[in-house]
Amino acid sequence: MSRLDINTPSHAQTVVDGLYRDIERHIAASPPGLCPVDMALSFLTLCRAQTCGKCVPCRVGLAQLSTLITSVLDGDADEKTVNLIERTAETIVRSADCAIGIQAARIVLQGVRGFRDDYMEHAKNKRCLGSLENPVPCVALCPAGVDIPGYIALVHEGRYEEAVRLIRKDNPFPTACAYICEHPCEARCRRSMVDNPINIRAIKRYAVDHAEPSAAPVLAEPTGKxxxxxxxxxxxxxxxxxxxxxxxxxxxxxxxxxxxxxxxxxxxxxxxxxxxxxxxxxxxxxxxxxxxxxxxxxxxxxxxxxxxxxxxxxxxxxxxTDKKVGIEGEDSEGVISAVMLLRGIGDGNMPDFTGKQVVVIGGGNVAMDCVRSAIRLGADKVSCVYRRRHSDMTAQQEEIEGAIAEGAELMVLRSPTRIERDANGHCTALWVQPQIIGAIGADGRPKTSRAIYSDEVRIPADVIIVAIGQGxxxxxxxxxxxxxxxxxxxxxxxxxxxxxxxxxxxxxxxxxxxxxxxxxxxxxxxxxxxxxxLGFKHRITSDVKIPNPRLDSKLPHGRINTNEREACQRKGDFECIECGMSPQGVEQESSRCLRCDHYGYGIFKGGRKGIW
Amino acid sequence: MVTLTIDNKTVQVPEGTTILEAAQKLHIEIPHLCYLKDINEIGACRMCVVEVKGIERLVASCNSAAEDGMEVYTNSPKVRESRRLVIEMLLSQHNSNCPACVRSGNCTLQKLANDLNIYELEYPKQYRSQPWDRNLPLIRDSSKCIKCMRCIQICAEVQTVDIWDVSGTGSRTTVDVSHNRTLDNTECTYCGQCITHCPVGALRERDDTMDVMHAIKDPNIVTVVQVAPAVRAAWGESLGLDRDFASAERMVSALKELGFDYVFDTNFSADLTIMEEGSEFIERFTHRNMYKWPMFTSCCPGWVRFLKSQYPEFTDNLSTAKSPQQMFGAVTKSYFAEKIGVDPRKLFVVSIMPCVSKKSECALPGMNDACGDPDVDVSLTTREMVRLFRSEHISAEHLSETAFDSPLGTGTGAAVVFGATGGVMDAALRSAYYLITGKNPDADSFRDVRGVDGHKEAVFDIPGAGEVRVAVVSGLKNARILLRNIKAGRAQYDFVEVMACPGGCAGGGGQPIHDGCELAGERGDKLWELDGEAPIRFSHENPDVRALYSEYLGSPLGESAHHLLHTDHRAWNMPPKRKPKYRL
CATH class of the missing domain: 3.50.50.60 (FAD/NAD(P)-binding domain)
Structure with a gap:
């Protein structure tokens, strides 16, 4: 025996580490509608395997919780069982020795309280309230229910105009969405179980950029309404x-x-x-x-x-309408709302920020739009002031990264306190109070409080843009x-x-x-x-025929992300930042689609709503 | 066209053909379990997987299109191993109590397991039973359900009633009554199509055979059996008899061997139905303004249940004539009881029907007009009758022919076609023509309403009455479309025949089961053949029906007839229809 060894993971451990990553992606691709009780049991099963076995509540309690929840799901339980699950979980939270048991029990406890109806339906009526309403994850998560697998298959065959026409059945803004949709469809893409979600929006962008113009839609007989x-x-x-x-x-x-x-x-x-x-x-x-x-x-x-x-x-x-921060000096000259700035730009009224120091307050997508617009309007320096951390910003990560690449300064954990102005009433600086991150609230987001060892900071500002929400x-x-x-x-x-x-x-x-x-x-x-x-039942449908799914192999394969124009080049104009996919790229990316409209539950339970 | 090889044999098929169908063209039978052509092509059971060269995973042949240049192997080692383990998985959750299962010997799962030489199971058994009300006409044994989803699809796609659905999620997913209801709280029509399309014994009719045998055994009870028209075209199938050999008269012999005192024919009361319903149609047709249009036939209880729950506003359009089953019971426990001098309460009337819904019909309130007891005591399906033959060790292939008993055993060609879609309409028009004109038409004048098409319509000119616009539909999806069109004013008819089961009673939910085959057409052809050969082809010429009117009832629609042979469809309620799901 050597006195000390370098700690190297065993082969088994390396494999397990890989499996952790697989399971993370698997969880990310969970379809909506699963039975929450069954999911609670599955989470608990994972947590149980992590117990060290020392303290009683964690070792025995979690095992008993597992038995009890199983009996609920198997229809062998009654209301008393559900109450016992709650008491047991609460006791483990209170009495387990470390976070493994405490947090595992907390997951169960949140569930038994948060979806008690589901527990009771199983316990009392031996039935389940869960149901997969729409079996195709991307379609289920698209608020407009666009036939995503359908148009991806069409794009793969080079039938771009038909792809656009199919999208228009549910969404008359295919182009706008191809450029700026937040693509909730990608969040639970089943492809995540294999590797990463399909780049759905970029495929759509390729379709709209390459489609021949569509003929005008056919209108129903005039109703006189x-x-x-x-x-x-x-x-x-x-x-x-x-x-x-x-x-x-x-x-x-x-x-x-x-x-x-x-x-x-x-x-x-x-x-x-x-x-x-x-x-x-x-x-x-x-x-x-x-x-x-x-x-x-x-x-x-x-x-x-x-x-x-x-x-x-x-x-x-x-x-x-804009929202106000509610600080002293907000009515100063030079303080404008995000809504006003972007509205002016929309009508082609471009303010000139040349040589100016601009401060944007806020951490959402609109704040990023202001930051990046201000850069393009010639500002000398643009700072984005946000009271929480970078990771707490609600803006999409690529927007934040894009802004930073274009030279924006992110000043996080700074809470605006007042606006300083000159004799003419024009703002000269934003004063901010450094914050320290605090406890996480019920909404899952951390609160902040004043960092007591840091003094107020002065951020010089010729223009202050308030981007903290609209009404x-x-x-x-x-x-x-x-x-x-x-x-x-x-x-x-x-x-x-x-x-x-x-x-x-x-x-x-x-x-x-x-x-x-x-x-x-x-x-x-x-x-x-x-x-x-109005007394009608007009139906909206599409005559586009969707290609059959192809049988090619679906082995793990990288996702294609789109490129952006170089930051130093794009920041000087208002031209489109994002570059579209190449023909090679779109061919490859569209072939990654797993066609959930055909495979799995899709073919059985309405993978396609051809009419509404 | 695409060209491919399957097991090294070349075949050419039209584009879009599935691999499974392409293989069938080469007489290569790829095993399958959940697949039902056009209805359930969902690739659930994975029995039909095949190996395709160049694809690393196995491919479901039932819903994958054959492609040009494909090389398919239906029995490679990979395929064999997968099929074997998959069927073992199914068996691990299937209550394979085969000796005591109604589908033993006619079970697709059993056959596939046998074919694959599976005699030892590597997985522990783990199946669960959900509670079920065993008094309902339709019984589901969840411990036998293999979740092939066929029942869900048949009910949703063919019948548009949506009684079944997937229930629960994850590995506990099963099939159950939709929307967490119990079956008695649904609009289930008891058509039984889910039963005849179940590959295993998870769905069946309530077995009432023991009640019948008890009655036969009881010396104080006189048992009377009636046999519906469609039964004679199908009963021999599961006994291995040729359709021509399995005649109605051989069936009579078998029923006599069972010990029934009287073996009668529902054809008799089918002719009686025509007299009443035909007269009712003429009454309505000649007093148009007093009635709602069109008039609907009412002999199919599945259809009546469907209409009353889905489109109750059409209830008054139903003919008030009882179905042949119920007319038979009412006449037996009145006229016939009197004739043989037996207290009707000592008569036990059994009906053999191609139908599950008849079990609920004979138990409806109001179906006791003859003496206060139910007019029909027990309704058995064709399958139950055959099971009785088996249990009594009746040697089917050695049966001789015996005629039906008299007087309720006489039927015409017009009656026997009640078992095929269009038959009731055809028979009614033949007699309506006579009742209006006083002359018989050519018995084949109305042949446009024949054939297994789900929707047929025709216009016939009856001298003295004018044009009669008729429609004949079978299958409840077709019925729904028809009702929608009538409701929206897109279609107008005078007389409409509806049968809940596709193809009519010949394809009824109580008929023998042959997985993957739809036999309504073949059986229906047999009935039309019997009609063609019949010495009498008009209901109004049935001598014993004439005698019944002259000796007992008086005239059609008369007071006695009204009391015994008509019913109030509003005397009972269906559970209300569920609101359709919110679209979008």
Missing amino acids: RVAIVGGGPGGLSAAYYLSIMGHKVTVFEKRKQLGGMLRYGIPSYRLPREKLDQEIEYILSTGIEVKTGVNVGTDIGYDELHSQYDSMYIAIGAH IETFGFENTSIQISRGTIDALPDSRISNTDGVFAGGDCVTGPATVIRAIAAGKVAAANIDEY
């Missing part, structure tokens, strides 16, 4: 598009000079080129939609009055049946507004600021239900 849409953003235009196809006469009322909503007035052109957006809107309008821009419903014409002139009305006004314009809803609660319009899940006759609402103005694809989905839901309300 008229629908007013308030708001010409992605949600309003989606509803308008489908309602027009259904044969209704649609008029869109837009407050601003141009259509597009946040696609134009929120998302900078370096992410979504303007000519692409204009083409997309042009196609939507080709269905015969009437547009009235520069009309502010609520002031120029009341909601009730407008409704009285139409058979139905859809409110999709988005969330375009909705509530003006004009007084004395109408449209209710506002917690700052948003009260609408039902089918987008109807209760106590109104034929008024619908959806998108950001109902949910609060969300994503483009959710607004599009809301517009689609509204179109279907407005059609029903």
Whole structure:
């Protein structure tokens, strides 16, 4: 025996380490709808294997929990068993000696409290409430339910126009989504079980960039019904598009000079080129939609009055008002909101930041849009001030990384305290208080508190951009049946507004600021239900024939990520940052799709909704 | 066309053909279990996997298209090992209590396991039983279910009733009544198509044979059996008899051997049904404004259950005439009891039906008009009758022919076609024509309504009455489409025949089971053949039906007839229809 050995992992340990990574990816690809009790048992099984076996609660208690939950799932338990599970888990949390037992029991405890209904259904009725509603993960997670495996297969065959046409069945903004969708579809892509998710958005981008223009959509017989849409953003235009196809006469009322909503007035052109957006809107309008821009419903014409002139009305006004930080000096000259900055840029009014020091407050995607726009507007230095850590920022990681590459300074764990101004009332600096990260709250995000050994810091600023969130314009809803609660319009899940006759609402103005694809989905839901309300059952479908799945091998294979233009080059203009895939790349990436519409549950339980 | 080789043999098939079908063309039978052509091609059981050169994993042949240049091996060592272990997996969760299983000898799982020489199982047995109400006409034994999903698909895709669904998730996933309901709380029509498409013994009808044998044994009880038209076209199948040899008269001999006192024919009451329903149609047709249109046939209880739960607003469109089964029971416990001088309460009426739903029909409230007891005491399926023959060791291949007893054993050609889709319509039109014009038409005048198509329609001109627009549908999906079209004003008819089972009673849920074969067409052809050969082909010419009216009932739709032969479809309720799922 040597006195000391260099610690090298055994072969078995190396394999197990690899399996940990496999299981992490497997968990990431969990489809929605699984039985939570079964999942709790599965988590517990993993945790049980980690116990060292020393202390009683962890060694015996976890084993007994496992037996008890199994009996619940097997239908051999009753309500008493569920109570015993709760008491046992609570006791292990209180009495186990280390984190292995405490945290394992905590997982069980959270479950037995958080989804007690599921436990009780098993215990009392020997049944399960879990069900896989939509078996294809990407389709299930796309708010608009776009036929993703279908269009990937079409792209693989080079049938780009048909791919775009198939997307339009559920989403009239294929191009906008190809460039800027947050792609929730990729989150649980089953391909993660093999290697990494399919780069769905980039495949779509290839389709829209290479598709021949589509013929104008075929419209149903005119119904003679008229629908007013308030708001010409992605949600309003989606509803308008489908309602027009259904044969209704649609008029869109837009407050601003141009259509597009946040696609134009929120998302900078370096992410979504303007000519692409204009083409997309042009196609939507080709269905015969009437547009009235520069009309502010609520002031120029009341909601009730407008409704009285139409058979139905859809409110999709988005969330375009800014939120204030609420600090001293916020009213100074040079302090602007993100909404104002991006709105001006949307209409082509480019402020000149040459030589200026710009500070952006906030850590979300909108903050990044401001940071990167400010860089392109010639700012000398752009700092992004955020009160939590880099990893807590809600902006997409690639946005943050892109901003840093373009020269932005991230100043994290800094909480704004006041704005310093000169004699003319113009801001000169933002004062921030360094923070220390603290306990994690119920929402899973850490709180911060003042770092007591650090003093306030002065960040010189000629321009301060506040990007801490948006709200909705509530003006004009007084004395109408449209209710506002917690700052948003009260609408039902089918987008109807209760106590109104034929008024619908959806998108950001109902949910609060969300994503483009959710607004599009809301517009689609509204179109279907407005059609029903008007007494029709028009069906939206597509004549595109989906290719059969191919039998090629699905061995692990790297995912293709798209490239961006070089930071030093792109930061000087508002041209598109992202480069599309190459023909070789798209051929390879699209062949990685596992075709969950055919394999697994898809072929059995509606892998494809051909009609809605 | 694509060209490929399967087990080194070359075959050419149209593009889109599955590997399984391409192999069938070469007479290479790839074993399969969950596959049902066009209905369940989901690759669940993995029995049909094959090896394709160049693909490292095995491929399900039932739902993978044959491709040009493919080299397929259906029995390679990899395939054999996989198939073997997969069937052992299935057996580990299957309650293979084969000797005491209704499907023993006619079980696809049993056959495949035998074919693969599986005699020792390497996995421990682990199956679970879910509770089930054994009083229902349809019984599910979850411990035998292999989750092939066929029942779900048949009910959803062919019948559009959605009674079955996947339940639970993960490895505990099973099949159960949809939406966590119990079967008695659903719109189940008891059509039994899930039973005839189950590859194993997980689904079956409630077995009522012991009740029948008890009655036969009891010297104080007079047993009367009636046999439905479609039964005679199918009963010999599972006894290994040729369809021509297995005549109705040989079946009569077997039923006599069982010990029934009287063996009668539901054909008799089918003719009676025509008299009532035909007269009712004429009454409605000549007083158009007093009735809702079209008039629907009411002899199929699965259809009546479907209509009452899915489209209750059409309840008054149903003919009020009872089904032949129920008319037979009502006449037996009144007219016939009187005729033989027996207390009707001592009569025990058994019906042999190609149907599971008849078990629920004979138990409906109001089906006791003759004497207060149920008009029909027990309804057996064709399969149960055959099981009785087996249990009594009746040597089927040596049966001689015996005629049905008189007087309720007389039927015409018009009656025997009740067992095939279009038959009721054909028979009704033959007699309606006579009742209106006073003359018989050519018995084959209405042949446009024959054949196994799920939806048929025709317009017939009846002199003196004008044009009669008729439709004939079978299968509940077709029925739903028809009702939707009528409701939306897209279709107008005067008289509509609906049968719940595809192909009508010939393809009924109580008929013998042959996995993978749909025999409704073949059996139906036999019935049309019997009609063609029948000496009498018009219900109104049935001499014993005429005697019944002159001696006992008076006239069709008369007071006695109304009391015994008609029913109130509103006298009982179906569980309400579930709201359709929110689309989007």
